[in-house]
Amino acid sequence: MAIPIDTRVLHNEDVYRTYSANYWKAITVTSPTASIYPQPRGIYVGTGGTLVCSGSDGVGASFANIPDGAVLPIQPITIQSGSTTCSDIIALY
DSSP: OOOOOOHHHHTOHHHHHHHOOOOOOEEEOOSTEEEOSSOOSEEEEEEOEEEEEEOTTOOEEEEEEEOTTEEEOOOOSEEETTTOOOEEEEEEO
């Protein structure tokens, strides 16, 4: 007896993009309140802590307890360094 497979999940491009970790360019985020343009595909955090950022809609978010060496699949346009305790932040494209 054949086992049915849901091919919608196997061929869904959104699912692939969600779990893909392929990045082609990296730029270090250095300014105090960094505006990131163009919008990155992810953020690498070298030294962990709290990351405070906002998206293209202007809504801010605070990510607490980020471990060292974490890659966050977020697309911020600004990172507020006054509230951010993370360091060695790199925008991934």
